[in-house]
Amino acid sequence: MPVTLRSNIAYRAFLFDMDGTLLNSIAAAERIWTRWALRHGVDVAAFLPTIHGVRAIDTIARQHLPGVDAQAEAEQITREEIEDVEGVVQVPGAQAFLNSLPPERWAIVTSAPMALALRRMEAAGIPRPLVMVTAEDVSDGKPNPACYRLAAERLQVTPQECLVFEDAEAGIRAGEAAEADVLVVTATHTHPVVTLHPQIKDYLGLGLEVDEAGLMRLTPLS
Incomplete structure (x- = not known):
């Protein structure tokens, strides 16, 4: 699976887009x-x-x-x-993967307003993180990197220490501009995604290793 290309890289935090990345709306x-x-x-x-x-x-x-x-x-x-949240569902494996993460080491960074984000997360069974950055938190939305930079700041890490999970071009560009690594989630795409970034279809085959320093590495589940 493409994610193994970066399984040797450790991150202090994971930053997740919401729509198309953690849930399908x-x-x-x-x-x-x-x-x-x-x-x-x-x-x-x-x-x-x-x-x-x-x-x-x-x-x-x-x-x-x-x-x-x-x-x-x-x-x-x-x-x-x-x-209207009819048909809003989690990307396969997302809930379990998020629940496996250290709670202080991940955030959701979404272009949705907070009220809508919480409504969709509830509908899809996505847990609420300690840190969320929503449409109200930035004056310029994606592809501007301000949202990802703010999330890293709130987690008390640098963007360069983060892995951004994204599905849309604007979000991918925001992650790149923030100087974070990017992993593309393709669950909601109907056509192949052309990108230099590693890709995963969903979270079902994705594992996690956390070392003594709290650094996180992605691993494929056997």
């Missing part, structure tokens, strides 16, 4: 964003691939729609997403 998100696109005359097929991994306000602002208040529209999208 594509069905719910695309239902809601499809309605939004239709209301505003936006081409659905071209638009939907752009919504993943970035903040709702940034997605809306990029459309440059005249007379549209991106902040108000994003707040309405969030309300709809909080109400």
